[in-house]
Amino acid sequence: xxxIAKTTTVPTAEEILAPSPMQLLLGRTIGHAGITIGxxxxxxxxxxxxxxxxxxxxDPYDQELSRRLIPPVWHDKxxxxxxxxxxxxxxxxxxxxxxxxxxxLMIGFLAMLISGIIGxxxxxAAGYFxxxxxxxxxxxxxxxxxxxxxxxxxxxxxxxxxxxEIVILVLGFLIWDRFxxxxxxxxxxxxxxxxxxxxxxxxxxxxxxxxGEIMPNIVNALxxxxxxxxxxxVLLEAALxxxxxxxxxxxxxxxxxxxxxxxxxxFKPWVIGIxxxxxxxxxxAINLLGDGIRDVTAxxxxx
Amino acid sequence: xxxxxxxxxxxxxxxxxxVSMITFTLLRFSGDPAAAMAxxxxxxxxxxxxxxxxxxxxxLPEQYAKWLGNALQGDxxxxxxxxxxxxxVIAEKAPVTMKLGAFALTFALVLAIPLGVLAAxxxxxxxxxxxxxxxxxxxxxxxxxFALIMIIFFGVTMRWLPIxxxxxxxxxxxxxxxxxxxxxxxxxxxxxAGMLDVLASDYIRTARAKGLRPGVVLFKHALRxxxxxxxxxxxxxxGFMLGGSIVIETIFSLNGLGNLAWLSxxxxxxxxxxxxxxxxxxxxxxxxxxxxxxxxxxxxxxRVG
Numbered sequence: 001x002x003x004i005a006k007t008t009t010v011p012t013a014e015e016i017l018a019p020s021p022m023q024l025l026l027g028r029t030i031g032h033a034g035i036t037i038g039x040x041x042x043x044x045x046x047x048x049x050x051x052x053x054x055x056x057x058x059d060p061y062d063q064e065l066s067r068r069l070i071p072p073v074w075h076d077k078x079x080x081x082x083x084x085x086x087x088x089x090x091x092x093x094x095x096x097x098x099x100x101x102x103x104x105l106m107i108g109f110l111a112m113l114i115s116g117i118i119g120x121x122x123x124x125a126a127g128y129f130x131x132x133x134x135x136x137x138x139x140x141x142x143x144x145x146x147x148x149x150x151x152x153x154x155x156x157x158x159x160x161x162x163x164x165e166i167v168i169l170v171l172g173f174l175i176w177d178r179f180x181x182x183x184x185x186x187x188x189x190x191x192x193x194x195x196x197x198x199x200x201x202x203x204x205x206x207x208x209x210x211x212g213e214i215m216p217n218i219v220n221a222l223x224x225x226x227x228x229x230x231x232x233x234v235l236l237e238a239a240l241x242x243x244x245x246x247x248x249x250x251x252x253x254x255x256x257x258x259x260x261x262x263x264x265x266x267f268k269p270w271v272i273g274i275x276x277x278x279x280x281x282x283x284x285a286i287n288l289l290g291d292g293i294r295d296v297t298a299x300x301x302x303x
Numbered sequence: 304x305x306x307x308x309x310x311x312x313x314x315x316x317x318x319x320x321x322v323s324m325i326t327f328t329l330l331r332f333s334g335d336p337a338a339a340m341a342x343x344x345x346x347x348x349x350x351x352x353x354x355x356x357x358x359x360x361x362x363l364p365e366q367y368a369k370w371l372g373n374a375l376q377g378d379x380x381x382x383x384x385x386x387x388x389x390x391x392v393i394a395e396k397a398p399v400t401m402k403l404g405a406f407a408l409t410f411a412l413v414l415a416i417p418l419g420v421l422a423a424x425x426x427x428x429x430x431x432x433x434x435x436x437x438x439x440x441x442x443x444x445x446x447x448x449f450a451l452i453m454i455i456f457f458g459v460t461m462r463w464l465p466i467x468x469x470x471x472x473x474x475x476x477x478x479x480x481x482x483x484x485x486x487x488x489x490x491x492x493x494x495x496a497g498m499l500d501v502l503a504s505d506y507i508r509t510a511r512a513k514g515l516r517p518g519v520v521l522f523k524h525a526l527r528x529x530x531x532x533x534x535x536x537x538x539x540x541x542g543f544m545l546g547g548s549i550v551i552e553t554i555f556s557l558n559g560l561g562n563l564a565w566l567s568x569x570x571x572x573x574x575x576x577x578x579x580x581x582x583x584x585x586x587x588x589x590x591x592x593x594x595x596x597x598x599x600x601x602x603x604x605x606r607v608g
Contacts, residue, residue: 148546
């Protein structure tokens with residue numbers, strides 16, 4: 001009997017009951033603290049951004065000088081009408097925070113998209129073709145790294161004039177370096193795999209090999225870098241807006257809110273504390289999610 | 304070693320050349336220097352006179368060649384706003400920024416390396432958790448927000464530290480922490496990963512098997528090797544700090560290159576901005592070049608390969 005059991009192709013009970021890779025992935029994803037916390041915060045922020053007009057109690061641009069600098073509700077003089085208080089122009093802080101999530105998320109996501117496209121094309125080309133192409137692209141990456149991001153971004157934005165679109169474009173064209181570096185090394189690893197050699201032997205076109213064989217196998221790394229770059233772009237936007245050269249007033253950018261509240265911060269620290277916490281939470285959530293995705297999908301963790 | 308040095312030097316020079324070209328083109332394309340120099344009240348004739356007088360009407364490559372020729376002789380042009388040579392102003396402000404960068408890097412290393420080592424010796428222990436928390440928080444906290452919190456707490460509420468100026472070393476404490484904190488996570492992660500890697504290697508097992516004391520194994524054998532990649536990273540981080548010091552210097556009114564850059568941007572001072580970006584970039588290139596050489600010196604595998 002035992003002989004038959006060994007040679008038979010009928011799967012054992014353990015094999016049938018063992019979770020599939022997808023289930024394992026799901027289990028790890030749901031059980032992962034970073035992904036749970038990061039994902040929850042990010043979902044709340046996304047919800048705030050998408051439904052801002054429905055959930056914001058006031059118009060974020062509505063000024064009312066008789067209601068200036070009302071403290072948030074946990075203060076002695078706080079009111080439930082303005083849960084997070086009002087700013088120096090009497091605008092409702094909660095509504096501005098809610099609308100501000102739109103700006104941060106949009107800039108973060110679009111800047112990541114632009115830099116992701118540039119960086120991925122360069123990285124994959126360098127990794128796949130190697131040789132001279134690799135040398136030239138490495139030179140581009142080195143040159144880009146030598147240029148101070150904030151300084152260059154500030155100078156360009158100051159000269160062209162600052163607006164939401166300009167900030168997105170400038171950041172998008174400046175922060176592709178990590179995409180390029182990671183995609184290059186990921187492609188180098190995949191390129192020497194047997195299935196790529198097989199596709200080459202079959203006479204597949206380069207484009208088809210890259211899109212069909214290379215890309216699906218480096219997409220994990222791409223997602224991880226993409227999340228981290230969204231966080232990077234959010235932080236840079238906040239810094240630019242804080243210096244007055246990013247998103248312009250009266251738009252409710254969190255960085256700009258800190259800059260506007262700076263004058264009152266000594267007596268009313270919550271004026272900078274609230275938008276600062278919002279930036280911190282958003283960036284923290286994105287980073288936790290990115291790190292979590294890396295933990296969960298890293299090839300050495302698979303199965 | 305000599306061939307490696309020469310090769311590396313060639314690349315560094317090429318990168319510096321490329322950066323200067325890109326900076327020049329970017330700034331020329333982003334705005335009209337003649338209009339900026341003439342000011343708000345200028346007429347069309349004034350602007351075209353200035354354009355002609357300073358050669359802004361010439362083709363871009365010609366302008367660049369002229370500028371590069373002068374720059375190589377140490378002449379970066381005159382500040383449009385201050386009407387004095389740019390090079391002199393930069394040389395005057397650079398020491399403050401260098402000092403800030405050096406302090407910030409020291410702070411980052413002093414915080415990051417012990418935590419990274421502790422985290423590696425006892426993975427998943429309380430040290431590892433603390434290190435991880437600092438890393439996660441450090442990467443999410445905007446440096447300018449952190450700086451403002453410190454000003455409120457240490458500067459105004461407790462009155463321990465001065466909040467602006469660069470008169471004494473005390474003025475550098477808060478800016479250095481605000482600037483250095485952001486570099487801590489990267490250095491800590493690399494130290495931890497390097498230590499974990501080295502501690503699992505055969506020569507550490509041999510050293511332990513010989514009966515060497517744990518301290519000797521840890522510091523003489525393990526840390527020495529694990530620290531090599533941290534050298535490069537520190538150089539890179541210091542370069543980033545100099546670029547990022549514009550935010551911190553503005554907040555603390557530290558009178559260095561960052562503050563100068565901020566003022567020059569507001570004054571539309573093209574020549575000055577160009578020279579600042581280029582000097583920060585050149586310094587970064589120099590740092591990474593030196594770090595590579597130091598690495599090659601410490602690790603023979605690099606220079607032979």
